[in-house]
Amino acid sequence: MMTVSLSFKDFYAARKDAVDFRLRTLVPENSPYHASLFEAARYSLLSSAKRLRPLLALAVAETYGVSHLQAVNAACALELIHTYSLIHDDLPCMDDDDFRRGRPTLHKVFGESTALLAGDYLLTRAFEIIAKDPHLTSDKKVELIQILSERAGGDGMIGGQVMDLEAETAPPALSLLEIIHAKKTGCMILAAVEFGACLAGSPPDERTHLEAYAKEVGIAFQIIDDVLDETGSFEEMGKKPHSDLNNHKTTFATLLGIEEAKVRGALHLERAKAHLDNLPRDTTLLKQFADFAVNRRY
Amino acid sequence: MMTVSLSFKDFYAARKDAVDFRLRTLVPENSPYHASLFEAARYSLLSSAKRLRPLLALAVAETYGVSHLQAVNAACALELIHTYSLIHDDLPCMDDDDFRRGRPTLHKVFGESTALLAGDYLLTRAFEIIAKDPHLTSDKKVELIQILSERAGGDGMIGGQVMDLEAETAPPALSLLEIIHAKKTGCMILAAVEFGACLAGSPPDERTHLEAYAKEVGIAFQIIDDVLDETGSFEEMGKKPHSDLNNHKTTFATLLGIEEAKVRGALHLERAKAHLDNLPRDTTLLKQFADFAVNRRY
Incomplete structure (x- = not known):
């Protein structure tokens, strides 16, 4: 187990460097006309972060022997979408958060209007990165954009954000909370796995098992996030604890209690890994990824 | 001239109906989970509007004999981007406008957070519509998404919005104002013409003339908008007049005076039409479109 564990550490360290490096090249450092937009986007995008979504996409691709050089641009597009969603989510009219990734939130530093536009820019740029990726065929690009626009869209992540807002006035039961988080957080984790499978051209029956894995990782991730x-x-966490409690939010922790939530999180994590046993290949990396993503340490 | 003028009227009426009809089908009427998001998006998207950008794309396509049935989905994606930009632009942290298209702005009716998310949704949905269009090849989809993401992005429309905000504190000279509007307004008019040319597969040298036409239409459009x-x-206008004056904004009208601005607008309009004379085909429709777009009446 020690060797395997080290190998995940190696994967994570090397690929995280590759993602961080590529992200720095995907948003310009400057502009002759408006420095603040790209500076703001870089402030949020290049802050210290775990890069779970792009790394998950790379881990799936790597499970099929696809080089990260082929997949890293598309993987980074996931991080741009994730970052835009955090910027908009932190705005005063949304969660009104002051800290994110250990630093003041973007609108606290650059003002609300620049934060709003930097979010819009990162969202738009994510699609541009895929559409202009020199490593991919048109068919692959279209498939990736179909996945991303659906998972980040009105029936996916944005839909989850709307439900999350509505849940502040009408506290949801457990079953509804699971749907909210399947959309708000789960959809982009699912997109990451789908990206990896698309880039690898994995067969449809294997994709089904990978998607089941992604959904269980997503719910386990959110439960432990609430804990x-x-x-x-x-x-x-890089942000203030107890923000859910202070916002009177219903979470898995408030609905189930801390101990029961931990048990449930562990259960979903085990289910995620069990789905991988249906794949006719070595899935050690993806199992370790699930452990890491949910428990946030290795 | 009378017949030709009628034929533009016929084009405009028929294709506007087609666009309005298609737009109604592109955003769901309801959702089992969150009615307010799609309702808000429809409030803005389906309000009375001239549909200049999609109709310009269709006019270019039609100039090359491409049926609107082939082009209407992609054309509608332009209107979704335009609508999202208006929604975000009207927010309190931006221009803080109360009226748009003759009705209260979206955040006045649905609240700021829903307006923010409805804008994000329309932006994301625009790319989804193109990526899932059953009428287009993957190559065409990718080319359209490259155009749209670039024109609506950080060096295009969003960049123009940032410059426009910065211009409130540092009033721009005429040359800078032209760059701001070339980005903020002009880029999406250019995108519309590029969409038409892409859908029609028009040859590169003809595209150059079409793009020159689009840029002149864009600047003429903005000058007359300021007037x-x-x-x-x-x-x-469907919104409060004198909003620029009240916001102490520098415009073509404040820099040049009303009469000089009108002369300049007419000059750019004539230049736009002159570029079309380089095309080896009947460009009557596009000339009339320029007249209509700039002068807002026929």
């Missing part, structure tokens, strides 16, 4: 919001520190 | 803001009524 951490109650039990974690600013240092561990 | 109308000073001289028009609420009924003519």
Whole structure:
């Protein structure tokens, strides 16, 4: 187990460097006309982050022997979408958060209007990166854009954000909370796995198992996220703890209690890994990825 | 001239109906989980509007004999982008406008957070519509998405919005104002013409002339828009007149004066039409379109 564990560490360290490096090249450092837009986008995009979504896409691609050089641009597009969603989610008219990834939120530093436009820019740029990727055929680009626009869209992530807002006035039961998070958080984790499968050209029956894995990782991830919001520190999370409690939000932790939530999180994590046993290939990397994504440490 | 003029009227009426009809089908009427998002998007998208950008794309396609049935989905994607940009532009942290297209702005009716998310949704949905268009090859889809993401992006429309905000504190000279509007307004008019040329597969040298036409139409359009803001009524514009003056904005009208601005607008309009004479085909429709787009009446 020690060797395998080290190999995940190696994967994570090397690929995270590749993603961080590529992200720095995907948003210009400057513009002759308006420095603030790209500067703002870089402030949020290049802050210290785990890069879970792009790395998950790369891990799936790598499971099929696809080089990260082929997949890294598309993987980075996922991080741009994730970052835009955090910027807009932090705005005063949304969650009104002051800290993110250990630093003041974007609108606190650059103002609301620039934060709004930087989010719009990152969203638009994500599609541009895929459409202009020199490594991909037109068919692959179209498939990736179909996945991304659907998972990040009105029936996906944005739909989840709307439901999350509505849940503040009408506290949801457990079953509804699961749907909210399947959309708000789960859809982009699903998109990451679908990206990897698309880039690898994995067969349809294997995609079904990969998608089942992604959905279980997504729910486990969110449950543990809710637990951490109650039990974690600013240092561990890069944002203020107890924000859900302070916003009177219904979470898995408030609905189930901390201990029961932990048990449920572990259960979904085990289910995620069990789905991988249906694949006719070595899925060690993806199992370790699930452990890492859910428990946030290795 | 009378017959030709009627034929533009016929084109405009028929194709506007086709665009309005298609737009109604592109955003769902309802959702089992969150009615407000799609309802908000439809409030803005389906309000009374001239549909200049999609109709310009269709006019270019039609000039090459391409049926609107082939082009209407992609053309509608332009209107979704335009609508999202208006929604975000009207938000309190941006221009803080109360009226648009003759009705209260979206955030006045649905609240800021829903307006923000409805804008994000329309932006994302625009790319989804193109990526899932059953009438287009993958190559065409990719080319359209490259055009749209570039023109609506950080060096295009969004860049222009940032410059426009910055111009409030540092009033621009005429040359800078032209760049701001070439980006903020001009880029999406250019995208419309590029969409038509892409859908028609028009040859590169013809595209150059079409793009020159688009740029002149864009600048003429904006100059007359600034004139109308000073001289028009609420009924003519669907929003409050004098909003630029009240916001102490520098416009072509404030820099040049009303009369000189009108002369300049007419000059750019003539230049636009002159570029079309380089095309080896009947460009009557596109010339009339320019007249209509700039002068807003026929």
